[in-house]
Amino acid sequence: MGRTPCCDKDEVKKGAWSSEEDQILFDYINKHGHGSWRTLPKNAGLLRCGKSCRLRWTNYLRPDIKRGPFTPDEEATIVRLQGELGNKWAAIASHMPGRTDNEIKNFWNTHLKKRLSTPPPALPSTNIKIEGDSSSPLATTTRHIAQWESTRVEAEARLSSLRPGQQQQQQHKFDQDYYLKLWNSDIGKSFRDINKVQKDGRGGGGCESSTSQASSLTKLGSGSVDDDTLATTTPTTTMTKTCSAAATIKRSASSEAIHHQHEVEGGLCYYYEGMEETKPCHLDVMMSSSDSITSTTNEFTNYSDTALKQLLDIPGGSGMDFLEDESDDFINFLDLRCV
DNA sequence: AAACTGTTCAACCGCGTGACC
DNA sequence: AGGTCACGCGGTTGAACAGTT
Structure with a gap:
């Protein structure tokens, strides 16, 4: 007793939809609702x-569909939900208004899965360039934020892929994975603490995710920022040894490399190299007001004077060599930097 | 300029499931 | 209770496009 076919395959058209067909379907559903899908094509006059x-x-046709590339926040949401729910694309899509399960599934299969399964040859840390003097406080701190954000997303993705209770059993993964290593390192802890301080200190704003915090901060880097202005408006504080776990590390020679940038609506989008593929780092919102730049920068710089100023401009090939080093050299190095 | 290769994503296919008869 | 229908889901395919040689 087989299933009756949903339609006569000889009489239906297959393949890409024409704009005429789209229009017919769109008009019909707008007018009558979809009703029974089985009878819809006949009623609408579609083959x-x-x-x-x-x-x-x-x-495709549904009016509430959100088009365009996935934002970093959406990307992080997909990674997190995929870790929690598995390949339940419809369930994941239900958490992301305007996105379809098909779109999310495709994005996962073509971008995220690949990225998570391939160990990066190097952190993206040293290849981000901010317009203007790259040695400026803004450029440095912005780059650090972007670097950290990339690392955080990667580490969270890996963590979320482990079921509860597995994380202890799979310690080896933490030992072998660049991002997890960094996440669990003193540097990672430092940066997480900073995020925590930011959340706690803001009062009432505590519900904002670290992702959105970082994302909002990364916006700093994309504008045509006047570094001289920043130099005069950015408060400086004395660095102390409280930052000993964080690293001030000299910029590598390749730090000025950027794959390309292009203008997008409302600003510039930078592309950098460094993982297995070239990807937008989403420093994509042009800050048009110097006031807003200044105020955000002030807020940011309060934290950047400790670890934020110091993260992830990691020297050497993989950029993670320091994690291999169990000696005190690294900490000593940090301490020297922080004095 | 052409051939080849890789990537993306819209669309298809088959199956599971719940509702209905 | 069992058969059928309708729908939704996840995996897969293949055309179109982009990039490389």
Whole structure:
């Protein structure tokens, strides 16, 4: 007793939809609702399978669909939910208004999965360039934030892929994975503490995720920022040894490399190299007001004077060599930097 | 300029499931 | 209770496009 076919395959059209077909389907559903998908094609005058109509509507024609590339926040959400829910694309999509399960699934398969399965040859840390003098406080701190954000997303993705209780059992993963290593290092802890301080100190703003915090901060780096202005408006504080766990590390020779940048609506989008692929780092919002730059920078610099100023401009090939070093040299190095 | 290779994503396919008869 | 229908889901495919040689 087999299943009756959903439609006569000889009489239905397959393949890409034409704009005329789209219009017919769109108009019909707007006017009548979709009703029974099985009978819709006949009623609407389309030579399509009902299934095909449903797919076209839900994945493409639906008016509430959000188009365009995934934002870093969305990317982080997908990674987190995929770790929690597995390949339940519809469930994941239900947490992301305007995104379809198909779109999320495709994005996962073509971007995220690949990235998570391939150990990076190097952190993206040294290849981000901020317009203007790259040695300026703004450029440095912004680069650190962007670097950290990349690392945080990668580490969280790996952590979320482990089921509860597995993390202890899979200590070896922490030992072998660059991002997890960094995440668990003193540097990572330092940076997480900073984020925590930021959250706690803001009162009422505590619900903001670290992702969005960092994302908002990364916006600093994309504008045509006047470093002279920043130099005069950015308060400086005395660095103390409280930052001993964080690293001030000299910029590597390749730090000025940037793959390319291009203008997008509202600003510039930078692309950098460093992982297995070139990808947008989403420093993508042009700050148009110097006042807003200044105020955000002031807020940011309060933290950047400790670890924020110091993270992730890591020397050497993999950039993670320091993690291999169990000696005191690294800490000594940090201490020297922090005095 | 052409051939080849890799990537992306819309669309298809088959299966599971719940509702209905 | 069992058969059928309709829908939704996840895996897979393949056309179109981009990049490289």
